[in-house]
Amino acid sequence: MKLSPPTTAFEPGKAEPVAAWSEAAPTPPPRPERRLLRFVRHPFTWCVLLPTALVAAYFYLVASPQYVSEARFVVRSRADAPQLSLGAVISAAAGGGGGATAEANSVRDFLLSHDAVMRTQDRIDLIAMWSRDDADFYARLHNTEPERLTKFYNSMVSASFDTSTSVTTLRVRSFRPEDSKAIAVTLLSLSESLVNSLSERAREDALRIARAELQVAEQRVAESRAALTRFREQQQDLDSAGTATAAASTISAMESALTAANAELRERMAFMRPDNPALQVTRNRIAALERQIEVERARRTQGEGTLAQQLGNFERLMLEREFADRQLASATASLEAARVEAQRQQVYIARVVEPNLAVYPLYPRKLISVGSVFLGLSVAFGIGWLLVAGMREHAI
Numbered sequence: 444m445k446l447s448p449p450t451t452a453f454e455p456g457k458a459e460p461v462a463a464w465s466e467a468a469p470t471p472p473p474r475p476e477r478r479l480l481r482f483v484r485h486p487f488t489w490c491v492l493l494p495t496a497l498v499a500a501y502f503y504l505v506a507s508p509q510y511v512s513e514a515r516f517v518v519r520s521r522a523d524a525p526q527l528s529l530g531a532v533i534s535a536a537a538g539g540g541g542g543a544t545a546e547a548n549s550v551r552d553f554l555l556s557h558d559a560v561m562r563t564q565d566r567i568d569l570i571a572m573w574s575r576d577d578a579d580f581y582a583r584l585h586n587t588e589p590e591r592l593t594k595f596y597n598s599m600v601s602a603s604f605d606t607s608t609s610v611t612t613l614r615v616r617s618f619r620p621e622d623s624k625a626i627a628v629t630l631l632s633l634s635e636s637l638v639n640s641l642s643e644r645a646r647e648d649a650l651r652i653a654r655a656e657l658q659v660a661e662q663r664v665a666e667s668r669a670a671l672t673r674f675r676e677q678q679q680d681l682d683s684a685g686t687a688t689a690a691a692s693t694i695s696a697m698e699s700a701l702t703a704a705n706a707e708l709r710e711r712m713a714f715m716r717p718d719n720p721a722l723q724v725t726r727n728r729i730a731a732l733e734r735q736i737e738v739e740r741a742r743r744t745q746g747e748g749t750l751a752q753q754l755g756n757f758e759r760l761m762l763e764r765e766f767a768d769r770q771l772a773s774a775t776a777s778l779e780a781a782r783v784e785a786q787r788q789q790v791y792i793a794r795v796v797e798p799n800l801a802v803y804p805l806y807p808r809k810l811i812s813v814g815s816v817f818l819g820l821s822v823a824f825g826i827g828w829l830l831v832a833g834m835r836e837h838a839i
Contacts, residue, residue: 486828491820499813507579508804512623514613514631515796518547518638520789546641546790547604547611550634554602554613557593559633564592566629572622573599582807583618600626610795620801627798635792646785653778660767660774667764674760694739701732 482488553559563569573584573595584595599616613630617623708725715722 487824490824490827491817494820495813495817498816499809501581502807502809502812505579505581506807506809507577507582507618509582509616509618509806510620510623510801510803511805512615512620512627512798512801513796514627514794514798515610516613516631516634517610517793517795518550518790519793520546520787520791544606544609546638547609549641550637550792551602551604551611553637554600554630554634555597557589559630560593560596561589562633563626563629566633567625569596569626572617572619572626575618578618600630613798615798616806624798624800631792631794631798638790638792642790646789649785650778650781653774653781657771657774657778660771664764664767664771667760667767671760671764674756694736697732697736697739701729701736704729704732 560569570584570587570592574587575583584592586592586595601614602611604611613627615623615627615630617626704725708722708729711719711722711725
């Protein structure tokens with residue numbers, strides 16, 4: 444049986460004792476110093492707020508301003524002439540831009556390449572521009588090796604190609620406005636040189652085959668004419684065809700004379716005695732004509748070096764010369780057509796926006812950078828906090 448605690452009379456000046464079995468008195472509210480201490484010791488302060496404050500201090504107190512120079516250009520060819528066709532109308536309605544897309548992509552890749560860095564460094568001093576003393580330590584260029592320089596270059600230079608308008612945008616950042624503009628102007632000049640070299644190479648490739656065919660045709664014409672000249676010198680005859688025609692005319696004339704002599708002989712035999720001297724003269728003339736005709740025919744058709752062989756060789760050489768002349772004419776026309784097509788396919792850069800001289804620094808983007816750091820750390824801290832709470836809950 445539990446006894447009640449003893450009681451005492453009320454004594455003035457003494458506080459009334461608190462019963463041992465009574466409820467505990469409420470805790471007093473925490474002091475402000477303890478709240479501040481808890482805030483300082485909280486992991487959120489060390490993991491999120493402190494890094495964000497350091498980043499904000501860097502961007503607003505230390506970071507150097509960076510100026511942007513922007514240029515825009517279009518890579519076009521002479522073949523991009525407007526055409527009134529259904530396909531062109533549909534492409535224009537859909538927002539499709541003209542221009543040489545493959546060459547534009549090549550120029551964009553060149554602007555972001557190691558070769559562009561080295562060529563730009565040869566023309567202007569990129570290292571001196573990006574490692575100036577007035578730039579902050581974190582943002583400036585520290586390593587001058589080609590690979591490190593290219594990496595830093597790609598962080599300061601950007602090139603983008605818009606497929607809908609075929610416009611390439613070049614953006615260059617540096618710590619001074621004049622440096623950004625100088626770099627952009629140099630890169631545009633290098634891009635134009637690249638496009639010109641590509642056009643010249645494509646033009647030479649297109650014309651090389653046509654020129655080779657023309658050279659072969661010219662060689663064939665020269666050889667055919669030389670062979671014809673040697674043949675004429677050997678035969679001592681300028682026109683074998685004319686000689687053959689003249690020989691045929693001669694034989695034809697002698698055959699006509701023979702026919703006339705035979706007719707005359709028959710006519711005289713009708714009224715003259717067989718031993719008449721006139722008949723003998725006619726017979727002698729007929730025999731002479733027959734022998735001469737046989738000699739002429741044998742000379743032109745039998746043995747080596749006859750007129751028939753001469754005429755055959757002459758006609759073959761003339762036919763070869765005619766074919767060579769036709770081949771030369773065709774090769775010349777092909778070369779001219781290839782030259783016109785190469786000029787039509789020539790690619791060039793049309794500047795839409797010239798590099799500007801910046802007045803206000805667009806970088807670094809302070810508010811966006813600080814906000815991104817705070818948001819990222821907050822999300823990471825929240826995920827970590829949930830993981831730790833889950834592990835503690837499973838441990839219990």
